[in-house]
Structure formats: C-alpha cells, structure tokens
Amino acid sequence: MLKTKTEYKLALTEENFSNLLPEYLQKASKIYFTPLRIAQIATQWLTDDGKKNVLDIGAGVGKFCVAGARYSDSYFHGIEYRPSLAELGNTIIKQFEIKNAFIQNTNILDVDFTNFDAFYLYNPFFENLMFRAQLNNEVDLSGSLYGYYYNHTEKELHKTKSGTRLVTFHGNNYEVPDSFEKIKDAEGGSLKLWVKK
Numbered sequence: 559m560l561k562t563k564t565e566y567k568l569a570l571t572e573e574n575f576s577n578l579l580p581e582y583l584q585k586a587s588k589i590y591f592t593p594l595r596i597a598q599i600a601t602q603w604l605t606d607d608g609k610k611n612v613l614d615i616g617a618g619v620g621k622f623c624v625a626g627a628r629y630s631d632s633y634f635h636g637i638e639y640r641p642s643l644a645e646l647g648n649t650i651i652k653q654f655e656i657k658n659a660f661i662q663n664t665n666i667l668d669v670d671f672t673n674f675d676a677f678y679l680y681n682p683f684f685e686n687l688m689f690r691a692q693l694n695n696e697v698d699l700s701g702s703l704y705g706y707y708y709n710h711t712e713k714e715l716h717k718t719k720s721g722t723r724l725v726t727f728h729g730n731n732y733e734v735p736d737s738f739e740k741i742k743d744a745e746g747g748s749l750k751l752w753v754k755k
C-alpha cells in the first residue's frame with residue numbers, strides 16, 4: 559500500500575534531534591535544551607484551552623519549538639540571540655517538515671510580548687551567572703546582564719493580557735511578575751504553569 563506523505567516525516571525522538579546537532583551541542587543538550595518528555599507536558603499546559611501564539615524566550619536550537627509544533631497546532635515562535643543557534647534551529651525545523659514554528663535571531667530586549675498569548679521559559683538568563691560553562695562565545699555574559707534580562711522579561715510579562723499562560727522549567731522564577739498566579743507544578747516542582755490574573 560502507498561504511504562501518505564506524513565508517514566515519511568522524520569520522527570521526533572531524542573536520538574533523531576540530537577543527530578542533527580554538532581558534537582559540542584550534543585554534549586550541552588542535557589542541561590541547555592528541554593527533554594521531549596517535558597516539552598510534551600509544557601505544550602499541553604500552554605495550549606489545552608485553544609490554539610496559541612507561543613513565544614519561547616531563549617529558543618536555543620529550537621528544540622522546544624519543534625516539539626511544541628509537532629505536539630499541537632499552535633504556532634511556536636522562538637527568540638534566540640546567538641546567530642548560529644537560530645540558523646541551525648530553522649534548518650532543523652525544515653528537516654522535521656514543520657510549518658508552525660520559526661526561530662528569530664534577536665535579543666529578547668527587542669521583542670514585543672503583547673504579540674503572544676503563551677510563553678515558555680527554560681531558565682534562559684542563568685548562563686550569565688556561570689559563564690565558565692558558556693554554550694559558545696557568540697554573546698557577552700555578565701552578572702549585570704542577568705539582572706537586566708530578567709527585569710525586562712518581568713516587565714514585559716506584566717503587560718500581557720489576563721489569562722496569558724506561562725510555563726517555566728527550572729530557574730528561580732525572578733522573571734515571573736506577581737500578576738501571575740502559579741496553577742500547578744510537576745517534576746518535583748521544576749516545571750510550573752502560571753496564569754496572568
């Protein structure tokens with residue numbers, strides 16, 4: 559029997575995703591990129607009340623965006639300030655034949671959060687506090703940038719409309735404004751769903 563086109567799409571598995579990365583990113587993946595199992599839960603929490611425009615704040619090579627786009631019909635927009643990661647992310651999106659995701663190469667400081675109705679945050683700014691273990695040397699890292707980025711993100715999230723969903727994975731949640739209420743958590747408290755009051 560003839561197979562339909564979708565049956566030929568590259569399966570989204572940890573192994574297939576990892577095989578598309580250079581060796582240094584395969585090694586970093588464990589601490590820098592969301593496991594697919596977590597991405598599946600986060601996508602459900604962000605989108606189970608309807609189709610969303612999701613922003614991944616610090617998208618890396620697009621692993622969360624790829625997973626979210628495969629697991630739902632929402633649109634996943636990633637922001638990544640390292641040019642090489644954003645470029646690779648968009649190549650990977652094409653390799654998985656995904657239409658509902660894109661990685662934009664810019665700094666989160668230049669993004670208008672009001673264009674989105676759901677957000678994902680995997681501790682993107684923490685690298686500024688551990689710059690000896692930095693992912694690569696494409697950006698400047700410092701303790702003062704850490705505070706600058708999380709303060710900015712907190713202010714932008716505060717401007718979003720009531721009902722906006724946010725999932726955080728790890729981190730101290732300094733970016734989450736008081737106007738967001740924690741609804742539930744999983745994975746020993748490292749994965750949290752917040753909703754804007």
Ligand SMILES: C[S@@+](CC[C@H](N)C(=O)[O-])C[C@H]1O[C@@H](n2cnc3c(N)ncnc32)[C@H](O)[C@@H]1O
Pocket residue numbers: 589590591592614615616617618619620621622637638639640643664665666667680681682683707
């Ligand atoms: C922990 S990784 C998470 C990647 C992705 N969200 C995932 O879960 O697979 C955080 C990413 O955020 C990016 N990042 C950090 N600060 C940023 C900023 N100010 N603007 C844009 N991207 C940033 C880093 O380059 C890194 O790729």
